Amino acid sequence: xxxxxKEEKNYLDEIKQAYDFMTKNxxxxxxxxxxxxxxxxxxxxxxxxxxxxxxxxxPVSGTLVQSKxxxxxxxxxxxxxxxxxxxxxxxxxSSPPYIREGDSVEANSVICLIEAxxxxxxxxxxxxxxxxxxxxxxxxxxxxxxxxxxxxxL
Numbered sequence: 334x335x336x337x338x339k340e341e342k343n344y345l346d347e348i349k350q351a352y353d354f355m356t357k358n359x360x361x362x363x364x365x366x367x368x369x370x371x372x373x374x375x376x377x378x379x380x381x382x383x384x385x386x387x388x389x390x391x392p393v394s395g396t397l398v399q400s401k402x403x404x405x406x407x408x409x410x411x412x413x414x415x416x417x418x419x420x421x422x423x424x425x426x427s428s429p430p431y432i433r434e435g436d437s438v439e440a441n442s443v444i445c446l447i448e449a450x451x452x453x454x455x456x457x458x459x460x461x462x463x464x465x466x467x468x469x470x471x472x473x474x475x476x477x478x479x480x481x482x483x484x485x486x487l
Contacts (some may be wrong), residue, residue: 348374361450372474410478411468415456418449420481421441430471436464437487445469445481461487 355363365371422430438458462484471479
């Protein structure tokens with residue numbers, strides 16, 4: 334009985350060490366195997382397929398440098414990433430993007446995908462708006478709260 338408690342304590346210590354390592358290094362997944370045992374910790378994240386996005390209440394302004402030497406000032410509300418993951422403008426590389434700059438978008442329309450932990454999450458517009466600028470780069474990682482689109486509410 335004493336030996337079983339000691340082995341259980343070691344196992345719990347290993348889990349705690351793996352968890353501490355994961356949080357200290359801001360990791361989503363940690364796996365550990367020592368031949369006798371295997372531990373896999375996965376940080377819980379949003380895995381909902383349909384996510385409503387609320388536009389930022391504060392207008393943003395920024396300077397966007399285009400390929401031409403001119404500089405254009407862009408202002409408007411933003412749609413922010415509701416989670417961290419890989420940002421995609423279309424469902425497949427060969428498909429057209431869900432939306433383009435200048436498009437008017439109806440409420441509850443899919444505007445992009447964010448892949449998080451191998452789950453493709455549809456990001457939908459919460460209200461009718463016009464897309465002024467796509468800020469996020471297709472196929473690149475975005476953090477929760479990063480600007481995805483600059484919009485004008487209709």
